Amino acid sequence: MKVLKFGGTSVGSAQNMQNVAKLVTTPGRKIVVLSAMSGTTNNLVEIANYLYKKNYDGANEVINRLERGYLDTVNELFSGEEFRIKGLELVKSHFDYIKSFTRDVFTVFEEKAILAQGELITTALFNFYLQENGHDSVLLPALDFMRTNKNSEPDTGYIKENLERILSEYSETQLFITQGYICRNAFGEVDNLQRGGSDYTASLIGAAVDAEEIQIWTDIDGMHNNDPRYVENTRSIAEMSFDEAAELAYFGAKILHPTSVLPAKLANIPVKILNTMQPDAPGTTISSSQHKNRLTAVAAKDNITAVKIKSGRMLLAYGFLRKVFEIFESYKTSIDMITTSEVGVSVTIDNDRHLEEIVDDLRKFSTVEVDRDQVIVCVVGDLVAENKGYANRIFEALKEIPIRMISYGGSEHNISLLINAKDKKDALQALSAKLF
Ligand code: ADP
Ligand code: ASP
Ligand code: MG
Numbered sequence: 001m002k003v004l005k006f007g008g009t010s011v012g013s014a015q016n017m018q019n020v021a022k023l024v025t026t027p028g029r030k031i032v033v034l035s036a037m038s039g040t041t042n043n044l045v046e047i048a049n050y051l052y053k054k055n056y057d058g059a060n061e062v063i064n065r066l067e068r069g070y071l072d073t074v075n076e077l078f079s080g081e082e083f084r085i086k087g088l089e090l091v092k093s094h095f096d097y098i099k100s101f102t103r104d105v106f107t108v109f110e111e112k113a114i115l116a117q118g119e120l121i122t123t124a125l126f127n128f129y130l131q132e133n134g135h136d137s138v139l140l141p142a143l144d145f146m147r148t149n150k151n152s153e154p155d156t157g158y159i160k161e162n163l164e165r166i167l168s169e170y171s172e173t174q175l176f177i178t179q180g181y182i183c184r185n186a187f188g189e190v191d192n193l194q195r196g197g198s199d200y201t202a203s204l205i206g207a208a209v210d211a212e213e214i215q216i217w218t219d220i221d222g223m224h225n226n227d228p229r230y231v232e233n234t235r236s237i238a239e240m241s242f243d244e245a246a247e248l249a250y251f252g253a254k255i256l257h258p259t260s261v262l263p264a265k266l267a268n269i270p271v272k273i274l275n276t277m278q279p280d281a282p283g284t285t286i287s288s289s290q291h292k293n294r295l296t297a298v299a300a301k302d303n304i305t306a307v308k309i310k311s312g313r314m315l316l317a318y319g320f321l322r323k324v325f326e327i328f329e330s331y332k333t334s335i336d337m338i339t340t341s342e343v344g345v346s347v348t349i350d351n352d353r354h355l356e357e358i359v360d361d362l363r364k365f366s367t368v369e370v371d372r373d374q375v376i377v378c379v380v381g382d383l384v385a386e387n388k389g390y391a392n393r394i395f396e397a398l399k400e401i402p403i404r405m406i407s408y409g410g411s412e413h414n415i416s417l418l419i420n421a422k423d424k425k426d427a428l429q430a431l432s433a434k435l436f
Helices: 014-024 040-052 056-077 081-103 108-115 117-132 156-168 198-208 242-250 261-267 320-330 355-362 390-397 421-435
Strands: 002-006 030-034 137-140 175-179 182-184 190-192 213-218 239-241 271-275 284-287 295-310 335-340 344-349 367-381 403-408 414-420
Touching: 002 014, 002 198, 014 030, 014 056, 014 117, 030 117, 030 198, 040 056, 040 081, 040 108, 040 117, 056 081, 056 117, 081 108, 081 117, 108 117, 108 190, 117 137, 117 175, 156 198, 175 198, 198 213, 198 261, 239 242, 242 261, 242 284, 242 295, 242 367, 295 355, 295 421, 320 335, 320 344, 320 355, 335 403, 335 414, 344 403, 355 367, 367 390, 367 421, 390 414, 390 421, 414 421
Parallel strands: 002 030, 002 213, 030 175, 137 175, 213 271, 239 284
Antiparallel strands: 182 190, 271 284, 295 344, 295 367, 335 344, 367 414, 403 414
């Protein structure tokens, strides 16, 4: 069994869906995970924001625009009347459901139900298209097996058990279609795996069915050595390790959802990143083998806040770091980067929802400085201590850029640096120029 995930652009128009249909109807048993058509989830977020504000005109305008787009897609996608009517009815029923929220109370529960509609519509239309063209595919409702637990982590036992049970009911079927991103939470409510989470769905499914391969089909020919949105002439990397890919995804390479590498790594299932528009390009293969003596790629993570905590008297005393970390823990705020000195410790966070309370608590035993609008730049490669000279090349590249924090040694694959957001583009370009 292979798992193939297609992102929003890959299914972003009737023509693109027809193209994806060609790619998935080759021989072999497959589970195909689809995102919503591109732009849909952003529109659904916009609708939810209007509904929170009780701005029904605003919500209706976006709803109608989005619905018209889907109706146009249906008219283009199907060649015969039977499936065209089925498609139009399907779109209408989902949009009637979305419109029902303009008459009701609106909470996070309703918001999540709305956010799920994009994947539900897109997969249903795609499956109709396969059926219209004589393929024997089965639509698997992700809400029947994809589930998170009380800590909002995937419930891997539940996913495996239920997916296996459902698949066993279709032992002859070769092609399954399911929704990325959406799930139920521990209370059985409709929920999601966070923005960009369809990649995560694919790797969780891959691990659950012990797939031979997980393919992430997107709009670029693999993981590049730098962020192509900021740097010209980036190159696709043919092979990288799970550890490298995980660091890049976590530190900002948008092509993969931050947590999507781990399930594949734990199950040792190779992940391929492939280009839907250029299906014969080799793309990137992510596996357990580590390329030696190489700097592989650079990524950057935005919206970072640095917190510097100073207390000359306390640092050398036992328990200072514990006290600091307990405060972050009590506000469920995870720390990305840490550096220490004799007089203090600097940490970074990407979620500043509880920053004020955290700083108040820290100030009970230390002085605190906060820097917002920071970016973590992360250089990934074979960075074992024996490989001399890489740090020098990185700092040489960044000699004109003010650096706020440096972190190395946490893993053998990563050097992270904290810089001001305004220097991000220059830093990424300078690193590409010097390193690759
Ligand atoms: P999808 O909708 O298929 O999930 P995404 O937009 O989430 O696609 O991810 C693909 C995009 O990620 C690319 O178009 C590219 O702009 C961006 N990207 C950021 N960093 C990288 C990188 N290192 N390599 C390739 N693409 C990257
Ligand atoms: N459709 C969702 C999003 O836009 C999930 C995904 O595309 O991976 O975030
Ligand atoms: Mg994505």
